[in-house]
Amino acid sequence: MPNVTFTYAGQTKTVQTDAGKTLLQIALDANVPMEHACGGNGFCTTCLCKVKEHGENLSPTNDREQAMGMAGEERLGCQAVANGDVSVEIIG
């Protein structure tokens, strides 16, 4: 089971979760505040995250993220799926 670590508002929280969920789903299930103004449909960037460690354990950047200009360490929390341990900072 992946361990997903979120850094936000000066706090750090690590959550054990099932593989195959988006960072947004994982955050909301764990009461980690992640904005999602477009309802998780990849249109607003309020869920923006910066990958800190193990970005290779996230799904590849998808078409929605590319359309929103995501590159490098930037990922949309509602589109990036955790398949293993990963650490992200919520910056949206």
Ligand code: FES
């Ligand atoms: S919730 Fe809007 S882009 Fe992710």
